[in-house]
Amino acid sequence: MPIDFNSATKLITLTTDTTTYQMKVDPYGYLIHLYYGARTSGDMSYLVTYADRSGMCGCPYDVHDRTYSLDVLPQEFPFQGSGDMRSPLLVVRDAEGAFGCDLRYVGHTISNGMFSLPGLPAVYSEEDDEAQSLSVQLRDERLGLEVELLYGVLPHFDVITRALIVTNAGNASVTVERLQSACLDFVHGDLDVMTFNGRHAMERRPDRHRIGHGSFSVGSRRGMSSNQYSPFMIVCDHAATEFNGRAWAMNYVYSGGFEAEVERDQYNQVRVQMGLSDDRFSYPLNPGERLVAPEVIMAYSHEGIGRISNIMHRCIRKRVCRGYWRDRRRPVLVNSWEAMHFNFNGDSLLDLAKTAADLGIELFVMDDGWFAERDNDICSLGDWRVNEKKLGRSLAELADQINDLGLKFGIWVEPEMISEDSDLYRAHPDWVLALPGKAPTLGRDQLVLDLSRADVRDNLFEQLCGILDQAHIEYVKWDYNRCITDAYSRTTTDQGKVLYDYMIGVYDLLERLIKRYPKVLFEGCSAGGGRYDAGMMYYTPQIWTSDNTDADNRLTIQYGSSFGFPLSVMGAHVSACPNEINNRTVPLTTRGHVAMAGGSFGYELDLNELPGRAFDHIRRQISLYHEIENIVCEGELYRLSSPMDDDVCAWENVLEDGSEAIMTAVVLKVEGYAQANYVTLRGLTPGANYRELTTGVVYPANALMDMGMPLPVNTEMYASYLYRFERVEG
Structure with missing residues (x-):
């Protein structure tokens, strides 16, 4: 089964076709993250080390062991107040204004199918037997605060999803000051982070750099996921390429403000996390109320960054997109x-x-x-x-x-927008997001x-x-067509709710x-x-x-x-x-x-x-x-070269069974009497032959994937070529 709980060791193991994800409930009730990588079996607890590192690493009051500190241990759901001084996923403030909580495991349930989130988009399953969900219940006894960690496993899509629900089951109000949905703690590794930055009319340019000490984050304070940063992040081996090396990805299923962060700590461990932006976020929960954190889609590949992309493509195309048009050809x-x-x-x-x-x-x-x-x-x-x-x-x-x-x-x-020069605004000026007594900030005059x-x-x-x-x-x-600057609603006194509630309203x-x-x-x-x-x-x-x-x-x-x-x-x-x-x-x-x-x-x-x-x-x-x-639309994508770094930008689309492929190339640099540009194909059936449909020429797949295919020489700037290949059967 995709999800297994070992009652003797308190190991929880999630398995997809090619990956294993493992966590453990430790003797003190804390949830320790053990492993997310290539599919394996056994107990990964051996990866976690315990040592008396210094008196500066705090431990919970009831843990009389100086080799134990949540400031060092890899965690499944780090929260503020545990002694972990790294970036938390959850920060809460109680009715007295004090910060901190102490969340410990109280139980779990496993069910068939993917979980759903009230009011929020989420990955779904079409049949219950194609997926399993895990709910892990944590509780803070002092506050009566309950956190339900949600995990969804789609084995054949090779993805694991995470979300959570915070419930105030106590007798007094609490305020959630920070809420993120997922993290991965790496106990070691020489890792890079890839984020995707830009601006209006030049979005999602890849930016890759080594993860050093300290923290690095990207995000959006704009009330939307933004043209400036994408709510998607890849962490990979420093030596990883499109086709080799380990890579992990987080993709946020949310359209409002977000933050994605990586942090290398004092012991060279790396934490990767993603969730809601802290900007103008302060969400009060009265007794009985709950707050739902959006979902993160996670994927792992030991076959390079390109494999991560194809896992994400298939999951979003088939289990995020939905309805009548999901699988239909779109009209030109x-x-x-x-x-x-x-x-x-x-x-x-x-x-x-x-x-x-x-x-x-x-x-x-x-x-x-x-x-x-x-x-x-x-x-x-x-x-x-x-x-x-x-x-x-x-x-x-x-x-x-x-x-x-x-x-x-x-x-x-x-x-979602309104003009001041409109009948609706003249009738309902109180319907806009605007600060009382302050002239509003306009964007595109709206x-x-x-x-x-x-x-x-x-x-x-x-x-x-x-x-x-x-x-x-x-x-x-x-x-x-504009950002949200004045996040003030006339229907609440708790303005820290507005940006989140706005997105739920959309x-x-x-x-x-x-x-x-x-x-x-x-x-x-x-x-x-x-x-x-x-x-x-x-x-x-x-x-x-x-x-x-x-x-x-x-x-x-x-x-x-x-x-x-x-x-x-x-x-x-x-x-x-x-x-x-x-x-x-x-x-x-x-x-x-x-x-x-x-x-x-x-x-x-x-x-x-x-x-x-x-x-x-x-x-x-x-x-x-x-x-x-x-x-x-249905094939796997291979990015063969980069428009940012190479003389030719080339990409390839291949049907999953390898029967058909398209390679497209655009020339971005032209020199006099230039050398030939060769494009090396990927994803073809080894040992097979392929016919290029325009010319009728038959090529051996192994040669196309080893030495490549030459483009015409002495061509003009921005010349492009599209080659269609069909596998020769028999």
């Missing part, structure tokens, strides 16, 4: 934004849609500017009524006309609605249903809409990639990866995104050149190849401004994408 779309911005009417939209239909595009998306008085970005957010004067027709009539062309129809919304309030969510739900019910709308792009609103419109394809967006996280993927199975559509920059953005998130969720479009953000020009072929690296392919430009010769090219691009989409 054209979005009106970069084509028209706010400057459109119904006739110009239809002109664009007619051209799109002629080219084989399948979905037309009407972006910002279709509602209320919205002709610019400083008004009307919050007033979700159709501007029929601007469109020259009703929304239903426009949708029908676009449907008659053979296209699906979709719209853009930004429900304020944030207080979605911690049920009445605000109910209003938005009714408005959005009023739009979705009046026309045949099959796609909704859900945007979110999830609640999305869940209600998805249940009412199960066949609508919801795409997440937050100034592009500001909420590109596993939490949003639970509700929106595709996300606009970045507002930056330049193919060169997108290579780095999509490369970094691929470390933690599946290609099937990645929204990637071909846009006009020169690019509107950085003025770069890249060939149309290359723009297409780069956009085809994602599972949501489309166009973001005025098709009617293209020269006629581009039309056949686009038709061929769409046809090619239809032929390879299943390999891109």
Whole structure:
């Protein structure tokens, strides 16, 4: 079974197809972390050492043994107040204002299936027999504080998930001042940490460095997971590569503020942890109340960093994403934004849609500017009524006309935001997050609605249903274009709850809409990639990866995104050149190849401004994408070279059975009379032969994976090549 408890030794062992995770209840009731690594058997307690290191390492009052200190021991759930001076997962303050608790094991239960979290997204199982869950109960007798540690094991997905629930079972209030969901304590190791940093329009660039003494953290104080840092982290051997070495990963299933931290202590031990941001967080619990910490997905690989990525891809694609669109082919779309911005009417939209239909595009998306008085970005957010004067027709009539062309129809919304110049704000100025007596901080000339309030969510739900019910709308792009700065709600005196409750409110609103419109394809967006996280993927199975559509920059953005998130969720479009953000020009072929690296392919430009010769090219691009989409979305990804470090950026998609593969390469550096660039493939069937479908040439797999394949020499800057391989049977 995936989860085993040895009653004699009090060992708890979690097992997946290739990994083992082990902890132990020690004689004093503390939960000691023993092992997370390659699958093995036996008792890993031998890895933990005990010694009288100094009088500076404290121990619990009832432990009369100077070789025992939680300041040194690897722990499963470190909390403030135990004598452990490293970074804790939990800090609580009691009704007298004192900090500290003492949590000890009181029991556990094992059940079939994956646990669920009230109000929060989480990894799920489709059948109870494909997963097991573990609940470990800890208790502080003085406070009556109970902590339920939750573990989910999906053996065939090779992931273990962690979350927890804090319950005040005492007679007085307590306040949770810090709450993180998971940690890993390493007793030794020369380790690196990989995080993914960026900014608006340049998200998730890999950053790798050695873990030294002290602590290092990344996170978000922005009320969202952010364009600046991703809630995903990898720790690996210093010598680990894409294809060799040990690696561990944590992926946070949450879309609000977070913190991810690594710390090397005085004895060269390393703690890795992830959870809620401490920023503006102070959550009171009255007797009987509880607080749920979001889930962390954990994975381990002894076959390099690339294997970690494929484990995460498969788990998120199949057991985080859900619903009607999870396994369906996404329609190729054209979005009106970069084509028209706010400057459109119904006739110009239809002109664009007619051209799109002629080219084989399948979905037309009407972006910002279709509602209320919205002709610019400083008004009307919050007033979700159709501007029929601007469109020259009703929304239903426009949708029908676009449907008659053979296209699906979709719209853009930004429900969480409100403009000061809006009817909703004039009627309900108290519905925004704003500090009393302080002029609000504006972002993009807009304020944030207080979605911690049920009445605000109910209003938005009714408005959005009023739009979705009046026309045949099959796609909704859900945007979110500013940070939360003034986290003050008028409905509570406990402002440390607001950011967490806001995110619970967002999830609640999305869940209600998805249940009412199960066949609508919801795409997440937050100034592009500001909420590109596993939490949003639970509700929106595709996300606009970045507002930056330049193919060169997108290579780095999509490369970094691929470390933690599946290609099937990645929204990637071909846009006009020169690019509107950085003025770069890249060939149309290359723009297409780069956009085809994602599972949501489309166009973001005025098709009617293209020269006629581009039309056949686009038709061929769409046809090619239809032929390879299943390999891109369902296959395993191999990052063959880096757009940040190499002359060529190359990647490969291979079906799990090795029968088909695609290798794509983009030239990033050109020199006179240049040497040949060779790309070494991965993941093919050893000993087999593969036919390249365009040329018909047959190559031995072993040679492709050993010496590689040469790209054309003396090529131009940004030239790209896409090779399709099919295994020759017999």
